[in-house]
Amino acid sequence: MNLNALQFGFNLDHIALESPNPKILANFYKKFLMMEFQEQRDKELICEGKDRKIIFKKGVKNKLAYAGFTCRNKENLVKFKKLIISNNVEILDFNNIHFENESFTIIDPDKNKISFGLRKKTNFSFKNKFCMPLQHLTLSTKNIKKFEHFYNNILGFKITDRVIHQNGSLATCFLTSNHEHHTIACFKSHQIGVDHHSYEVGTWDNIKILCDFFSENNIKIMWGPGRHGPGNNLFIFVEDPDKNWIEFSAELELIDDRNYKEWPQCEKTLNLWGKGILRS
Numbered sequence: 001m002n003l004n005a006l007q008f009g010f011n012l013d014h015i016a017l018e019s020p021n022p023k024i025l026a027n028f029y030k031k032f033l034m035m036e037f038q039e040q041r042d043k044e045l046i047c048e049g050k051d052r053k054i055i056f057k058k059g060v061k062n063k064l065a066y067a068g069f070t071c072r073n074k075e076n077l078v079k080f081k082k083l084i085i086s087n088n089v090e091i092l093d094f095n096n097i098h099f100e101n102e103s104f105t106i107i108d109p110d111k112n113k114i115s116f117g118l119r120k121k122t123n124f125s126f127k128n129k130f131c132m133p134l135q136h137l138t139l140s141t142k143n144i145k146k147f148e149h150f151y152n153n154i155l156g157f158k159i160t161d162r163v164i165h166q167n168g169s170l171a172t173c174f175l176t177s178n179h180e181h182h183t184i185a186c187f188k189s190h191q192i193g194v195d196h197h198s199y200e201v202g203t204w205d206n207i208k209i210l211c212d213f214f215s216e217n218n219i220k221i222m223w224g225p226g227r228h229g230p231g232n233n234l235f236i237f238v239e240d241p242d243k244n245w246i247e248f249s250a251e252l253e254l255i256d257d258r259n260y261k262e263w264p265q266c267e268k269t270l271n272l273w274g275k276g277i278l279r280s
């Protein structure tokens, strides 16, 4: 394949999570992720801050309802759609209300619904300017080779790093659809699901501000501060009331034309500074 998703420059725009208690989650994200806009529409609870949007739907805990990637303009979106149709990817009959009409949705090998579209214009003016855009989604899968093949060869995401078990099998893959190290990643696991989602806060100072903010609000940092090997980003993780993992990242590597690197599956790859949480 000559074209790839990278050339079209897709950013992660929103994720929608299922929860038995959407209202409790929405309140958590409103307060602690500084979401200023909240609306109930079409059985969805929508929370939005500047460059970050998360949606909650009644359902099963820790389950992805769908995710949306947005690109720079309609021309790129149309070209990308042609590309994936030529790769025999089925377009789902699913209306993503967060995107303009030209959007479309596919399912990946684990039946995750992934939409591609153009963000709807909003007149809402966000007062809180803390820079914390939604940046990547990390999933878990039973068949990571299939996941990697689909996102890389069929959708055209670029592989930036791979983590390899001692027996040579793939443990984790990182792929991107823009200039950042990864916009989607996946861990091999015994279950299909969401591992975490991440907000990019840019600087170490902002990580420190968040640590103090969470401490004042009695929210425990469950992992970090640390620095990942792949992506070289600083990180902290907290949990929401459904125990979804939320990452705040800074200094994520910006990629050029480099080839992917392979890392050993060990604690230090997950955290160059100390304790690693191995998923498999």
Ligand SMILES: [Fe+2]
Residues within 6 Å of the ligand: 136, 138, 196, 197, 198, 247
């Ligand atoms: Fe992450």
